[in-house]
Amino acid sequence: MSAGAFAITIALTFLGLLAITFFIGRIIPIDPVLAVVGDRAPQEVYERVRVEMGLDRPLIMQFVSYVGDVLTGNLGTSVTTGRPVASDLARVFPATLEMATLGIIIGVVLGVPMGVVAAARRGSLTDQAIRVVGLLGYSVPAFWLGLIGLLLFYARLQWVSGPGRLDIFYDGLVPTVTGLMLVDSIIAGDWTVFWNAVSHLVLPASILGFFSLAYIARMTRSFMLDQLSQEYVITARVKGVPERQVIWRHAFRPIRVPLITVIGLSYAGLLEGSVMIETVFSWPGIGNYLTSALLNADMNAVLGATLVIGAVFIAINKISDVLYRVLDPRAR
Amino acid sequence: MATTREWLLTESPASRMQARLGRSYRVFTALMRNPLAVIGALIILALVVLAVFAPYFATHSPYAGTLTDRLQPPGPEFWLGSDELGRDIWSRIVYGARITLVIVLLVAAIAAPLGLIVGAISGYFGGWTDRILMGVTDVFLSMPKLILALAFVAALGPGIENAVIAIAITSWPAYARIARAETLTFRNSEFIAAIRLQGASAARVILRHILPLCSSSVIIRVTLDMAGIILTAAGLGFLGLGAQPPLPEWGAMISRGRAFILDQWWVATMPGFAIVIVSLGFCFLGDGLRDVLDPKSGGKQ
Numbered sequence: 275m276s277a278g279a280f281a282i283t284i285a286l287t288f289l290g291l292l293a294i295t296f297f298i299g300r301i302i303p304i305d306p307v308l309a310v311v312g313d314r315a316p317q318e319v320y321e322r323v324r325v326e327m328g329l330d331r332p333l334i335m336q337f338v339s340y341v342g343d344v345l346t347g348n349l350g351t352s353v354t355t356g357r358p359v360a361s362d363l364a365r366v367f368p369a370t371l372e373m374a375t376l377g378i379i380i381g382v383v384l385g386v387p388m389g390v391v392a393a394a395r396r397g398s399l400t401d402q403a404i405r406v407v408g409l410l411g412y413s414v415p416a417f418w419l420g421l422i423g424l425l426l427f428y429a430r431l432q433w434v435s436g437p438g439r440l441d442i443f444y445d446g447l448v449p450t451v452t453g454l455m456l457v458d459s460i461i462a463g464d465w466t467v468f469w470n471a472v473s474h475l476v477l478p479a480s481i482l483g484f485f486s487l488a489y490i491a492r493m494t495r496s497f498m499l500d501q502l503s504q505e506y507v508i509t510a511r512v513k514g515v516p517e518r519q520v521i522w523r524h525a526f527r528p529i530r531v532p533l534i535t536v537i538g539l540s541y542a543g544l545l546e547g548s549v550m551i552e553t554v555f556s557w558p559g560i561g562n563y564l565t566s567a568l569l570n571a572d573m574n575a576v577l578g579a580t581l582v583i584g585a586v587f588i589a590i591n592k593i594s595d596v597l598y599r600v601l602d603p604r605a606r
Numbered sequence: 607m608a609t610t611r612e613w614l615l616t617e618s619p620a621s622r623m624q625a626r627l628g629r630s631y632r633v634f635t636a637l638m639r640n641p642l643a644v645i646g647a648l649i650i651l652a653l654v655v656l657a658v659f660a661p662y663f664a665t666h667s668p669y670a671g672t673l674t675d676r677l678q679p680p681g682p683e684f685w686l687g688s689d690e691l692g693r694d695i696w697s698r699i700v701y702g703a704r705i706t707l708v709i710v711l712l713v714a715a716i717a718a719p720l721g722l723i724v725g726a727i728s729g730y731f732g733g734w735t736d737r738i739l740m741g742v743t744d745v746f747l748s749m750p751k752l753i754l755a756l757a758f759v760a761a762l763g764p765g766i767e768n769a770v771i772a773i774a775i776t777s778w779p780a781y782a783r784i785a786r787a788e789t790l791t792f793r794n795s796e797f798i799a800a801i802r803l804q805g806a807s808a809a810r811v812i813l814r815h816i817l818p819l820c821s822s823s824v825i826i827r828v829t830l831d832m833a834g835i836i837l838t839a840a841g842l843g844f845l846g847l848g849a850q851p852p853l854p855e856w857g858a859m860i861s862r863g864r865a866f867i868l869d870q871w872w873v874a875t876m877p878g879f880a881i882v883i884v885s886l887g888f889c890f891l892g893d894g895l896r897d898v899l900d901p902k903s904g905g906k907q
Contacts (some may be wrong), residue, residue, distance in 0.1 A: 290745030
C-alpha cells in the first residue's frame, strides 16, 4: 500500500469513528432540546432552541458541523462538571496514560521471556502452566481481579495503598507539570509523594500488566515456535551452537518486528481495559470519567471520552502498523 | 459397536447424513484426546444443566431473602454465603447461569449470522460492494469494542436487551472478515458455477451453498469469543448498565458485593469465580476445537 492510500485509510477510519459517535448521539431516547429548555417550556421557546442547536437542519449538515466542532477541539460542555469536555479530558488523560504505560512495561518485561521459555520447552509442565496463565488473561474479569487485589494486598497484607492516586494529605503538594504523578513528583524533588504515588499505582498497573502479559506471552510463544521449526535453526543446532544462543541470537531476532505490532495492539487494549480498573480503584483517569458520565447520562462527556479513547486506539494501531512496515525489510 | 464405528469412519459414505455424522464423530474423538477441551466441554455442559434445571440445584429462592440472615459467611445453610438482603449466593449464581447463557446465545445468534451474511455478500459480489462493506467492517474492527459497547448502552439505556444489542454490534465484524475470506476461496470453484448455470439466484447461491461452507470457521471463532462476550456482559452488569436488579446477573452481583469486599469478601468473590470458570471453559473448548478443525494454526498456538 502506498503512503497516500495509507493516509486515506486512516482518514476514513477516523471519519468512521466520528460517524459512529455522531450516530450514537442521535439515537439517544432523551430529546436534547428538552434537556436544555425543560419539559414545561412553551412551543415557541422549544422551536427557537431547536433551531439554535441546529437540530432542524438535514442530518448530513449536522454531521458536517459535528466534524468541524471536533476538529477544532469543541466537544461540548459536560453537564456534571460544567466545564468543556475537551479540557476535562486533557486533565484526566495523563492518569490513564501513566497507569497503562506502567502496565505495558510489566507486560513486556514478563510476557516476552515467558513466551520464549514456553516455546523453547514446548509441551513441558512450564509450557502448560504458561498456557493456563495466558488463558486466564482471557477469562478473568478485570474489575473482579481488581477487587480481589484490593482485598488481598491492600486490606489483608497492607503491601500497597488503596484506591486513588495519592493519600489524601499528599494531594496537591506537587505542582502539575506533565500530569504524570511519578514524573511531577521527581521534578518537584518530593520523594515522599513519589513513593506514595508508586504504592498507589503498583497494584492497578500490575493487574493491567497481567492482561497484556497474557496476550504478549501467547503471541511470543506462537512466533517463536514458527521460527524454531525453520531450517536455519536446525542448521545452527547441527553446527553445535549452544541452545541458549540458538533461541536468543537466532530465533528471537526475527520476531522482534512482529512483536512490536503485538505490543502496540496490547498497549491500545490497555487504554481500553483501564476503564474497568479505574472504576474499581477510583483512579481519576479517562475511564473513571467515562463511567461516571455514563451513570449521570452526561452524553457530551460520554461521546467525547469515547471519541478520544477510540482515536488514541486507532492511532496506536496504525503507528504499530507503520513501524512494522518500516522495520521489516520484507514489507518495504 | 465396532460396526457402528466402521459405518461412521467409512471412506465412502453412502449418504449425506452418514458423511456428516462421520465427520462429527471424527471431530468428537479428536476433541476427547485433548484434556483441556474435555474439561472445557464438561464446564459448558455443567453450565447448561445448571441453567436448565436451576430450580433443582438452587437451595433457596434467588430473589426472596430473610434480612435476619444477611451477610452470612459460607457454611452448611448458605453454601457460598448470603448477600446484604439475606439471599443465598449459591442459588443466585445458579439462576444467574440462565442469564449468562441467554446473553451469549443471543449475541451469537445476532452477530454470527449478521457477520456471515455481510462477509458472504462481500466476497461473492466483489468490486464496489466488497469495498464498501469491508470498509465499514474495518472501521468497526479498529474501534475499541468495550468502549463502543459502553457508548451504545449509554445511548440505548441500561438493560439486558440493550447490552446484548451493544455487544452484538461490536462483535459481528470479525465474523464478516472470516466469512469473506472463506467465500473468496471457493467463489470461482466449479460447483458454484454449476449452480449458477442452473439458474440459481445470487441469494440462493449465498444462502444455500456459500453460508453452510463458511459456518464452521465462524463457529470456532464464536466459541473462542464467548469468554470475551461473557466478560463484556459482566462488565456492563458491574457498571450497572446490563441486567438490572434484582436479576441475579453475575457482574451486577459483584458490583453489589463491592461495598462489603473488606469484611464480607464472599459476596463479591463468589460470582467472580463463576465467571472465571465459565469463561475458561469456553476458552479451553474453543482452543481444542481450533486444534482439531484447523490443524494448521492449532499446532503452534
